Amino acid sequence: MSERGYYGAYGGMYLPEILVQTFEELLAAFQQAKADPSFWAEFEQLMSTYSCRPTPITFAENLTRHFGGAKIFVKREDLNHTGAHKANNVMGQGLLVKRMGKTRVIAETGAGQHGVATATMAAKFGFECTIYMGEVDVQRQRPNVFWMERLGARVVPVTAGSRTLKDAINEAFRDWVTNMDTTHYVLGTACGPHPFPEIVSYFQSIIGKEARRQMLERQGRLPKRVYACVGGGSNAMGIFSGFFDEPSVELVGVEAGGHGLESGAHAARLAGRDASVGVAQGYRTYFLQDEEGQMKHTHSVAAGLDYIGVSPILAHLHETGAVRFEAATDAEVTEALALTVRKEGLIPALESSHAFAQAFKEAPTLSPDDCILINQSGRADKDIFTVADAFGDPAWKQFILQKAEEYRA
Ligand SMILES: Cc1ncc(COP(=O)(O)O)c(C=O)c1O
Numbered sequence: 001m002s003e004r005g006y007y008g009a010y011g012g013m014y015l016p017e018i019l020v021q022t023f024e025e026l027l028a029a030f031q032q033a034k035a036d037p038s039f040w041a042e043f044e045q046l047m048s049t050y051s052c053r054p055t056p057i058t059f060a061e062n063l064t065r066h067f068g069g070a071k072i073f074v075k076r077e078d079l080n081h082t083g084a085h086k087a088n089n090v091m092g093q094g095l096l097v098k099r100m101g102k103t104r105v106i107a108e109t110g111a112g113q114h115g116v117a118t119a120t121m122a123a124k125f126g127f128e129c130t131i132y133m134g135e136v137d138v139q140r141q142r143p144n145v146f147w148m149e150r151l152g153a154r155v156v157p158v159t160a161g162s163r164t165l166k167d168a169i170n171e172a173f174r175d176w177v178t179n180m181d182t183t184h185y186v187l188g189t190a191c192g193p194h195p196f197p198e199i200v201s202y203f204q205s206i207i208g209k210e211a212r213r214q215m216l217e218r219q220g221r222l223p224k225r226v227y228a229c230v231g232g233g234s235n236a237m238g239i240f241s242g243f244f245d246e247p248s249v250e251l252v253g254v255e256a257g258g259h260g261l262e263s264g265a266h267a268a269r270l271a272g273r274d275a276s277v278g279v280a281q282g283y284r285t286y287f288l289q290d291e292e293g294q295m296k297h298t299h300s301v302a303a304g305l306d307y308i309g310v311s312p313i314l315a316h317l318h319e320t321g322a323v324r325f326e327a328a329t330d331a332e333v334t335e336a337l338a339l340t341v342r343k344e345g346l347i348p349a350l351e352s353s354h355a356f357a358q359a360f361k362e363a364p365t366l367s368p369d370d371c372i373l374i375n376q377s378g379r380a381d382k383d384i385f386t387v388a389d390a391f392g393d394p395a396w397k398q399f400i401l402q403k404a405e406e407y408r409a
């Protein structure tokens with residue numbers, strides 16, 4: 001156990017003895033890369049030629065008119081290759097893997113976005129790739145499994161526990177312990193043992209750096225509030241990092257309110273009262289757990305927010321008051337998504353739609369002289385089945401039934 005990597009009372013490095021050497025190696029490689037200005041330049045170059053960076057900021061003119069309050073701006077992380085901010089982290093870690101001379105990558109995935117992004121990175125860099133995914137998620141996210149396999153990854157369905165994300169993480173750690181010499185674990189969010197929260201936040205900080213510059217160029221001032229959804233916390237850490245030293249900018253993290261904070265069926269660790277501090281999966285943070293430390297079942301319409309823990313850095317920023325945490329319910333989120341699609345032609349992922357839902361609650365209370373910024377962390381192509389179900393689209397159901405008939409024939 002190491003004292004390093006603490007953010008206030010949260011974080012740390014709670015590791016089995018056998019992994020300590022691998023983490024020391026990773027920490028050294030990361031520190032060297034960070035100290036080398038050519039590394040960030042190589043990262044920016046890669047992202048500008050492979051993933052549409054810098055992503056633009058879009059003025060949501062129609063939504064602004066609709067709500068009649070603050071001017072609404074949207075940071076377009078949905079325009080990244082593979083459709084989400086996840087690309088920033090995986091491509092950055094890919095460059096680190098090259099520096100460390102390893103040849104194989106593994107990852108966990110829930111919604112499948114991080115799995116697809118990792119498999120894409122592995123295809124580009126020529127790494128062998130294995131993705132761990134809960135059996136339930138494999139069934140829910142077949143299109144993403146299809147693409148991971150086409151990209152050359154081996155997808156391993158995890159049958160332990162609740163057969164979802166936390167079980168996939170445990171399985172990925174088990175693999176890493178056995179194959180440390182050749183393998184790097186590409187953790188997908190700003191969680192886990194040190195130095196992962198810092199590594200992931202470092203690569204995602206490209207969002208905040210750009211957003212700050214773009215707001216100043218476009219509006220001549222910074223936004224009054226910045227909204228981001230919070231699963232593990234990587235897109236939030238990314239965009240917030242551009243504004244941490246600006247007391248005039250309020251940072252708002254939006255968690256999954258599921259069926260409501262009183263229902264018990266949600267994934268609000270910091271905005272709700274159901275979570276408590278504990279140690280699991282190698283780090284200390286707020287977890288949705290029972291009195292005996294057993295992890296509870298969480299719920300969200302957005303698979304990417306449906307997680308028991310939260311970034312230790314955000315847990316600390318919650319405690320210091322640097323970030324305000326709110327929760328949006330499934331119903332509010334699907335409504336916000338539908339409105340954004342119809343009014344702006346933007347198609348935010350269900351995860352990102354949490355940030356939109358909260359911003360929509362607050363925009364009318366602000367002055368038209370104020371600007372607010374929403375991070376659109378991803379696009380909703382992956383959510384087509386869930387969104388079609390939420391709206392009970394009869395033509396979509398007919399299409400699926402017809403496809404099933406074709407396969408049966
Ligand atoms: C589009 C999108 N946004 C947000 C998230 C949540 O992750 P994080 O909190 O690490 O940004 C996910 C996770 O899968 C995602 O796919």
